[in-house]
Amino acid sequence: MINGKDLKPRDISTIGGQLTKIELMPLPAPFDKPGMAPELKEAKPEWAEKYCAELDGIIAIDTFETPKTKEEQDALVQKFLRGVEKMLSEETNKGIIQALNLSMEYCAKCNTCSEACHIFQATNHNELYRPTYRAEVLRMIVKKYFDKNGKLIPGGKKGVMVKFIGGDIDLNWETVARLGELSYRCNLCRRCAQVCPLALDNSYFAKEVRKIFSQEMGLAPKPLHDKGSQLQLKTGSSTGVTKAAFLDTIEFLDDDCEDLMGTRYVTPIDKEGADILLIHNAGEFMAWPENPTAFNILFNEAGLDWTLSSDLMGYDNVNYGIWYDDLQAKKVAIAQNEAAKKLGVKRIVIAECGHAHKAAAVVADRFYPGSDRVPVQSFLPLLRDLIMAGKFDLDPSRNDFPVVLHDPCNVVRQMGIVKPQRDILKAVMKDSKYYEMKDHGVNNYCCGGGSGFAIMSAMNFASYRDNVASRMKLKQILEAWGEDVVLSEGPKYICAPCSNCKGAMREIIHNYGLSRYNIHYGGLVELVVNAMTKFDTPYMEFLRDE
Amino acid sequence: MFLTIFCWVALICFFGASFYKAYKFAKMPMHGRQDLYPIPLETNERMHYGGSYYEDDKWYEKPRHHNLKGEIIDMLAEMLFIKKLFIHQNSLWWISYALHLGIYAALGWTVLLFIGAFVGPASVFGSIIYLLTIVAGIMAGVLMTVGAIGLILKRLIKPEFKNYTTPQEYFNLFFLLCVSASGLLVWLGDKSFEYGRNITRAMLGIKSFAESYPEGMPIILIVHILLLGAVMIYIPFTKMSHYVGKYFTFHKVIWDNEPNLPGSKIESEIIKQSKDPKPSNQWSAPHYQPQPASEEAVQK
Ligand code: SF4
Numbered sequence: 001m002i003n004g005k006d007l008k009p010r011d012i013s014t015i016g017g018q019l020t021k022i023e024l025m026p027l028p029a030p031f032d033k034p035g036m037a038p039e040l041k042e043a044k045p046e047w048a049e050k051y052c053a054e055l056d057g058i059i060a061i062d063t064f065e066t067p068k069t070k071e072e073q074d075a076l077v078q079k080f081l082r083g084v085e086k087m088l089s090e091e092t093n094k095g096i097i098q099a100l101n102l103s104m105e106y107c108a109k110c111n112t113c114s115e116a117c118h119i120f121q122a123t124n125h126n127e128l129y130r131p132t133y134r135a136e137v138l139r140m141i142v143k144k145y146f147d148k149n150g151k152l153i154p155g156g157k158k159g160v161m162v163k164f165i166g167g168d169i170d171l172n173w174e175t176v177a178r179l180g181e182l183s184y185r186c187n188l189c190r191r192c193a194q195v196c197p198l199a200l201d202n203s204y205f206a207k208e209v210r211k212i213f214s215q216e217m218g219l220a221p222k223p224l225h226d227k228g229s230q231l232q233l234k235t236g237s238s239t240g241v242t243k244a245a246f247l248d249t250i251e252f253l254d255d256d257c258e259d260l261m262g263t264r265y266v267t268p269i270d271k272e273g274a275d276i277l278l279i280h281n282a283g284e285f286m287a288w289p290e291n292p293t294a295f296n297i298l299f300n301e302a303g304l305d306w307t308l309s310s311d312l313m314g315y316d317n318v319n320y321g322i323w324y325d326d327l328q329a330k331k332v333a334i335a336q337n338e339a340a341k342k343l344g345v346k347r348i349v350i351a352e353c354g355h356a357h358k359a360a361a362v363v364a365d366r367f368y369p370g371s372d373r374v375p376v377q378s379f380l381p382l383l384r385d386l387i388m389a390g391k392f393d394l395d396p397s398r399n400d401f402p403v404v405l406h407d408p409c410n411v412v413r414q415m416g417i418v419k420p421q422r423d424i425l426k427a428v429m430k431d432s433k434y435y436e437m438k439d440h441g442v443n444n445y446c447c448g449g450g451s452g453f454a455i456m457s458a459m460n461f462a463s464y465r466d467n468v469a470s471r472m473k474l475k476q477i478l479e480a481w482g483e484d485v486v487l488s489e490g491p492k493y494i495c496a497p498c499s500n501c502k503g504a505m506r507e508i509i510h511n512y513g514l515s516r517y518n519i520h521y522g523g524l525v526e527l528v529v530n531a532m533t534k535f536d537t538p539y540m541e542f543l544r545d546e
Numbered sequence: 547m548f549l550t551i552f553c554w555v556a557l558i559c560f561f562g563a564s565f566y567k568a569y570k571f572a573k574m575p576m577h578g579r580q581d582l583y584p585i586p587l588e589t590n591e592r593m594h595y596g597g598s599y600y601e602d603d604k605w606y607e608k609p610r611h612h613n614l615k616g617e618i619i620d621m622l623a624e625m626l627f628i629k630k631l632f633i634h635q636n637s638l639w640w641i642s643y644a645l646h647l648g649i650y651a652a653l654g655w656t657v658l659l660f661i662g663a664f665v666g667p668a669s670v671f672g673s674i675i676y677l678l679t680i681v682a683g684i685m686a687g688v689l690m691t692v693g694a695i696g697l698i699l700k701r702l703i704k705p706e707f708k709n710y711t712t713p714q715e716y717f718n719l720f721f722l723l724c725v726s727a728s729g730l731l732v733w734l735g736d737k738s739f740e741y742g743r744n745i746t747r748a749m750l751g752i753k754s755f756a757e758s759y760p761e762g763m764p765i766i767l768i769v770h771i772l773l774l775g776a777v778m779i780y781i782p783f784t785k786m787s788h789y790v791g792k793y794f795t796f797h798k799v800i801w802d803n804e805p806n807l808p809g810s811k812i813e814s815e816i817i818k819q820s821k822d823p824k825p826s827n828q829w830s831a832p833h834y835q836p837q838p839a840s841e842e843a844v845q846k
């Protein structure tokens with residue numbers, strides 16, 4: 001095993017064995033004492049035997065059984081190279097080729113991006129997780145095995161010139177397998193790209209390797225593909241919830257809301273020609289039903305002309321394809337747009353799900369002509385305007401507990417929605433209880449759940465997510481409040497207006513035992529409903545228990 | 547005569563190859579959106595905190611705002627000052643900026659030489675040009691030399707740089723160092739950069755090299771001219787041509803948040819691209835293969 005500080009890009013081809021071991025960044029109080037923070041889980045021998053634990057002992061791709069025979073190993077390398085050729089093709093990889101080529105060609109190796117990466121920091125600067133590491137490996141492969149037009153040179157280039165230009169790598173199955181795993185150590189948060197003096201983006205390399213694995217080799221983590229986008233395309237939702245189950249759930253939620261708040265709000269479903277089609281992340285209905293219920297209360301109270309859809313692809317806004325597979329992303333986005341067109345709504349409003357914001361509004365924006373597109377917008381400006389217009393009677397003193405706002409990367413850095421959520425929070429709570437993390441807004445750090453990690457828990461991957469990918473977020477939360485607030489008795493609330501981020505927060509709270517500090521998490525709309533003077537009962541469960 | 551032709555070839559190659567490179571990037575297909583905020587094209591308030599038009603309810607009905615001033619200021623700050631490096635990695639900025647400022651000074655020096663070839667130092671304007679040429683020339687030589695040595699040392703000493711640096715990348719820096727160092731050596735014997743004016747005069751056909759150097763050209767000058775020309779021919783073919791790339795990475799990639807609205811230019815481009823033939827080298831995974839009719843119907 002190579003010490004993470006000494007690791008070089010070429011070492012990825014090391015034959016056999018685990019390449020390096022993760023060391024973890026120290027955390028602030030109260031996790032600065034020995035034994036307070038959990039350790040990473042090692043892969044069980046039977047997992048490591050079957051899947052690829054050769055990178056850092058973590059296994060992300062639960063469909064990728066490592067090749068055992070020489071033939072299988074060679075076949076893997078050849079398949080990968082064919083995938084790289086397609087990645088480099090202007091025809092096959094049209095949707096990213098210009099941006100990818102620029103990032104491939106121009107890196108100045110200045111390392112400005114490294115310090116911006118929460119994974120690199122969380123692993124105590126292990127070279128493997130430097131944003132440029134996987135980029136450099138891919139660059140070396142391209143320089144050695146492809147001509148300047150991106151055509152594969154069987155056996156690769158030979159001689160000193162290839163070493164001179166930086167193609168000094170021997171591609172073996174270990175390299176391919178490790179690169180595949182390494183592509184799932186990056187949250188695709190693009191924080192590194194934001195600081196690059198040349199505006200290059202290292203997340204492309206992680207995503208392109210994921211794409212090669214999925215699109216060429218048919219290998220993607222099950223929660224993203226088989227149980228994710230494939231399931232969504234078949235049943236309408238990645239949760240597997242069918243139309244009938246969805247309708248039942250909504251009825252149940254409306255009843256529940258009436259029982260709790262004393263007022264019945266009927267969720268409109270399939271209302272043709274409505275102004276707004278609201279689409280939730282369907283995971284909310286199961287895991288955080290108070291969130292869609294809060295939307296129901298707010299939209300009905302405001303008298304909006306809105307509806308949910310029960311159409312296949314109309315009630316789940318997720319689009320996992322944007323993390324690993326272009327075709328899946330396109331199929332899902334097109335189907336969601338079709339569902340909106342069928343209802344004849346004027347606009348799609350995306351509820352609290354960050355990646356769905358980006359997928360529907362930004363990524364899908366150039367999938368088909370604008371005239372065929374139902375306009376897509378975020379719920380945030382809509383809700384901000386409703387609050388500013390005085391549609392709800394709000395008492396900020398009802399949210400009388402420390403709240404720290406987490407910014408979902410897709411909403412801020414990748415879509416530029418920064419102020420509305422702050423305007424909303426300022427209207428529903430006192431300034432003295434509102435906390436910002438040191439790096440916030442477009443400079444935020446990923447929650448650790450980005451790019452699919454929030455839903456990936458096979459083998460020991462959850463341990464990587466919670467202890468590595470989410471480590472910086474925990475540090476930020478603890479530092480934003482400070483030790484006194486963290487250790488104070490009253491409840492504290494992490495406001496994460498995104499389903500995936502909430503998934504990550506749930507795991508952070510669980511992994512580090514934050515419940516003992518009375519720390520809770522949830523969305524933004526819940527705080528708005530909780531501030532409504534109309535209701536006597538507090539909206540959040542943890543307040544009712546008090 | 548050879549040197550005069552070589553100088554012209556170098557200049558033409560530099561600009562020609564750089565434009566060709568830009569043309570190649572420009573004609574690549576339009577990519578999916580890669581917006582990364584803050585984007586300076588947004589309103590003054592929003593560009594500071596990274597906001598966008600998506601902060602408006604019914605954004606698609608609102609007029610689009612193009613903050614040209616913000617874009618130009620940000621672009622100049624990045625081009626002339628390498629702002630992001632200054633903010634995010636100040637220790638490297640000093641060395642890198644020395645090299646870049648040296649190159650800018652060398653470009654300014656070249657322009658001044660061409661002007662100086664026409665106006666002698668006798669007039670007020672001519673003497674200003676004469677003085678500026680000397681200042682720019684010294685700046686170019688010193689800053690490029692300091693920057694290149696600094697960057698080579700940093701790459702050799704610091705493992706986090708060394709492990710990622712290819713032989714060609716050392717060579718590139720060394721090449722620049724040779725150009726600037728040889729320039730400084732020439733300057734030691736020619737404090738007013740007369741040789742530069744002689745080159746431009748020869749290039750413009752005003753006075754040949756032979757006339758300017760009746761006793762023959764110093765070897766170091768010949769070496770310097772050859773190196774300077776060679777580096778100009780070489781740069782566009784390497785990643786040192788990032789002056790081309792940087793335009794695209796900022797303007798056409800991370801700042802391009804132009805939405806695909808009905809009737810927009812983006813929409814026409816999408817319609818045009820949708821008529822492109824299907825790729826001949828399609829991906830091979832099972833879900834990329836034609837679906838059974840029943841499944842396709844579900845997916846539609
Ligand atoms: S900041 Fe940009 S140029 Fe510098 S190493 Fe990172 S990707 Fe390369």
Ligand code: SF4
Binds near residue numbers: 190191203
């Ligand atoms: S995209 Fe995010 S996680 Fe990935 S390398 Fe960049 S900063 Fe790190």
